[in-house]
Amino acid sequence: MPLSFALLMLSSATAYGPAERQIEESPESAVTLTTAQLFQFADAARDRGDFEIAESAYRALATNPDIELRTEARFRLALMLANLKRHTDSAVLLRQILDDKPDAARVRLELARILALMGDMSGAARELRQAQATGLPPEVARLVDIYTNALRSRKPFGASMEIALAPDSNINRATQSTTLDTIIAQFDLSEDAQAQSGVGLSLKGQAYARAGISERSSLLVRLSADANLYRKSAFNDISLGVQAGPEIRSGKDRIRPSAGYIYRWYGGDPFADTVSAAINIQHPMGNRAQLGFNGSVGRTNNRRNDLQDGEIYAASVTYERAFSAKFGGGLTLTGVRQALRDPGYATASGTVQAVAYREIGQMTAAAALSYSHLEADKRLFLFPRRRVDNRFNASLSTQFRQITIQGFAPLLRVSYERNISTVGIYDYARVAAEIGITRAF
Secondary structure, rough: OHHHHHHHHHHOOOOOOOOOOOOOOOOOOOOOOOOOHHHHHHHHOOOHHOHHHHHHHHHHOEEEHHHHHHHHHHHHHHHHHOOOOHHHHHHHHHHHHHHOOOOHHHHHHHHHHHHHHHHHHHHHHHHHHHHOOOOOOHHHHHHHHHHHHOOOOOEEEEEEEEEEEEEEOOOOOOOOOOOOEEOOOOOOHHHHHHHOOEEEEEEEEEEEEEEEEEEEEEEHHHHEEEEEEEEOOHOOOEEEEEEEEEEEEEEEEEEEEEEEEEEEEEEOEEEEEEEEEEEEEEEEOOOOOEEEEEEEEEEEEOOOOOHHEEEEEEEEEEEEOOOOOOOOEEEEEEEEEEEEEEOOOOOOEEEEEEEEEEEEEOEEEEEEEEEEEEOOOOHHHHHOOOOEEEEEEEEEEEOOOOOOOOOEEEEEEEEEEEEEEOOOHEEEOOOOOOOOEEEOO
């Protein structure tokens, strides 16, 4: 079924009724209109193509203290802006409605459509799962299934970015100890080898391009950049990556095999580069849940230590579920094998991570907890014990939609990391924060 026809069916299946309440205008107004008449005026301006006048009228109605009236005004304005290709503005309005009325399934479905048009397919799928969690009439639920399959249209290109100030108690993830035990003697650590605090600038960005190959597949190319910059340039950490491969749809599953390359600089000098092959599979499990699998194999070249060259194998399984229209979460299990040249650097590790998110008024809060266990194959010659790590992570982030400008919203993220290691140089604690702006949709 064509996407446009599926969306038309969805729109007609759960549309809002017209607002019939009336309000009195100020006595000084030259013309007194009821609320219903102002809606008619806005609709007429929209229908004849006077979109600026229509937008002004809808926005005036959207300030009404009656929640039903302002919901109706925001929804009509969001639909109009979507037709004008102003997808970010439309998504902001729909999210404002959901902040007031999280169980408004029709609005959530429309938001999923807009996110899909913006290229945010994972966000669109998440909104669909949350819509199903609210409980839908059977005929609408069937249309959602059609709509889910109709998300085959893909935005040909897009980009996202995040900019934040990043105070960090341990920017180099180093030990706080001033000495290091070895089989020879106890060494004094230089200041640069100890934990360093600082305030940096965190930059994250991604851009992608998509080209159709056939009805059920397309070619996807992604570029990514990640930088943590500090006043002490010796701790600057920058990486650039590219990933390309087909995106294949098989039934309800989405399969993405790809090849990639990442280059990393540390302290302004080349640090490592990695060539990899990967596969990602997304499999829906009912209406509310999704199962994901990621697997990769890579070859890394450490530019500073040839003993750390070798192969890296990784696999993870993620289960995500929407428990309600406002609450969801997931669980991820990950295994990594680093088969490096020196057995002292070669490691095997496993991680379990739990995440949860909840919409609280005009905020989205997310929490994550994880535990990782890592073991080296053998003891490095210099250290008395083989490396065994137990690492704990906790983070809490909040996105504030009360202040949204051009699709960007303020972001606050706080995290704690503790790595307990049998090798002193890897034993550290870290508290960090990010305060900045991120793309809201």
